[in-house]
Amino acid sequence: MYIEKEIKERHVLTVIVDNEAGILARIAGMFTARGYNIESLTVADISEDHTISRITIVTKGPPAVIEQIIAQLDRLVPVHNVSDLTERGPHVQRELALVKVAGVGDHRIEALRLADVYRARVVDATTESFVFEITGGPSKIGTFIDLMRQVGLVEVGRTGVVAIARGSTAS
Template sequence: MNQPASAYFIEERHDPSETHTLAVLVQNEPGVLARVIGLFSGRGYNIESLTVSETEAQKHLSRITIVTTGTPMVIAQIKNQLDRMIPVYQVVDMTQTRRSIERELAMVKVRGQGEHRVEALRLADAFRARVIDATTESFVFEITGNTDKINQYIDLMRPLGLVEVSRTGVAAIGRGPEGM
């Protein structure tokens, strides 16, 4: 009895990629950031956003905030591998806690005259962006908010004469009285 070739194939299900924000508390010492980034690049994981700063000078601790994308299995692997690194004290998936606040800062330079300048100022007001530099030919706006808000603002500025964008990356913190 012959069956069609397609009967022998098992349907594969692919988990959709998810975006997760990970807060990683590490020892503030040379080479730690390179090791964390090496974990991602060595395994082909992508970093969408990366923010690093010392948070507790007396304890020599830094906080690395990483936004990455992957299937639930890949995200679990990333967290487990980070947890096993020696200078890492704690890894918190801010996305899973569902009790976090995420913000990003961007500076957006727009060149334009006449109606384009007026429209750029109107949009800046609507998005609560501040003018931090102005010339007769351009503006530099400062905007803070979640990544979607900033992306939307940038998209609206493109036809008005967007010249350049500089972004900080995502910073995240949990709600409530508890710390990491």
């Protein structure tokens, strides 16, 4: 028996909301209640008077599910706008990570060499470890972390994706 699997696509969604208590819980609850996964979630106040926030959500799903997620987000009362940056076209997305690596000798030298190649900055150093700060696209950060596993990765902290559409108009 042949069962066709729907192709899940990665989408970056931005949601402009009133900056009020409980909105993030409501959005996360909507995803949970319907069995959708959130790969990345970031939130920041974006207005001068602190009344509006921008939530960036990275999720995966077949096109019909993504459309359903957008429609359900759009129906939430404090939501002003939902935009699928993936569908809109060109956009910029970045992430920040702090990566702790322990090692001595050749492992230490290799960690510094790789950090230089990936333009990671040393933000803390001891005689036995480094903490690197790296910014870039999710794949760049993922590759850097994978390489650091080979030279003594200890711990990783990632911010999640922030994204904005290219061009002169707001998303």
